Amino acid sequence: MFHRNRLIFAQPKKRRAMMTDLAIGLGIPVLQIIFQYIVSGHRFDIYEQVGCYPFTYNTAPAYPLSVLWPIFIGLVSAVYCILTLRAFFRRRAQFMQCLASSSGLTANRYFRLMALATVELLCTVPISTYGLYLNLSAGPLNPWINWANVHYDYSQVDQYPAIIWRSQRTAIIAFGLSTWAVPFCALIFFAFFGFAEEARKNYFTFWLTVTKPLRMGGRLNSLKLSKLLNERRATSSSATSLPVFVDTKPALPSPTISVDTDIDSYDVKEKSFA
Template structure:
């Protein structure tokens, strides 16, 4: 690495914090896709942060149970973030193409259930089916930590490798259709948004930008991952469940000096762990400074100030602090 490992640890923790800061008011608004994006991204950053701390400068199998959980979660989160983006794009599309202004409670409840099926159900299913082609328990890379292992067979492409690309492409179709519908119905747009009390035009466009940015990253990275798997490694035949899991308890451990000798592997590992941090930063860039965010920051600062005996005056960012006792 051309940087100390603590740099990534710092950014991963920051990514976790800035992902969960806006979560409370988005939960109140029942923005399912946005909440799923924050939860999966925040937990992915926290997972990478813990791994980078425990395995900083070593590749010892300190916590095998944690690695089982951590590596399994990595499989799910790689699909979950594109799934959350898909949920956002679906919602924006249905808002842009709605024929009725009034949305019933039953329709809202059904929309939430569909979002949960996509944003939670698909990642959990991915965690389960990856076991079919899981050659051994997990790997440990110095400085990076636990990492799942999938044999490079045709089964892996069906069950694991291509899922983010397929979901990203479906999400991109919804995004294009949303933009097309919006351009056709601009005069009705404010009326359509009025049916969604928790969504205004600014938030709509921020959601569209967030989902579009995620698509712009997911699709190229998924194509690049496919290229690396196909050309950098030899695809082996799938010899059946018994052969694949014959030495399942094996745990491969790689010191930093070893895995850095393979530039393709090193680039893939670094890209994987930095991707979730970038997702957190991009989300906060779109929503961390929005009107509702600044409103909640002011409320939080006022609450803390009242508890410690301080009073605030003026606007957020130019506050004059004075002691009251």
């Protein structure tokens, strides 16, 4: 009964945790898309050697609606990271006991998560702050007049050759950060979790699944090859064996020696001795 009540009370917590994860993982990006559309002057721009790039109208509402989101998320993550590390160092024994009782979280995985949060603390806020500085120094702020003024001729697509945007230092830095930030974050994440024990097990399982047809084909080929070799050995042994010849000449009659044992046929003369 206690176990059943425990499961009943645990289900709302799991549902609440799942809703929180969905709100963070899906709700915030959808909200950012909506806010970005509010301050986008036209569809996008095309920069030579870069590609399509979103256009944000440089006005005051653009900063809280679009530019400041990475800084805000980085600060929230930093606060949680600092509080978690502080609580861990204060109550290390209790933390280890909780980790030992948890089946889905091990000590190594927990430390990797904390290390990832620390890297985010050291990288996200400074880089986002520098991006804010680049946006502020790119040019003067335009006044927000109304929706129609900002979204006038929204289907417009501006094109800029490389010789123009490469002449501006802020554009070079901004494009460089936006180009290399995503693969850099991906490499950091893979460095923390791509070489873990559970990841290596998944790699090995995937390798066995992919190479299963090849291994089965190799076994069939080896069986066919061994069968062919056995057949060749059998044929070669029969071809090189000498034939057996049978002598068909009639056998010569063996000489017969007859011994006459009839005593009467001999004349026995008795000698008399004087």
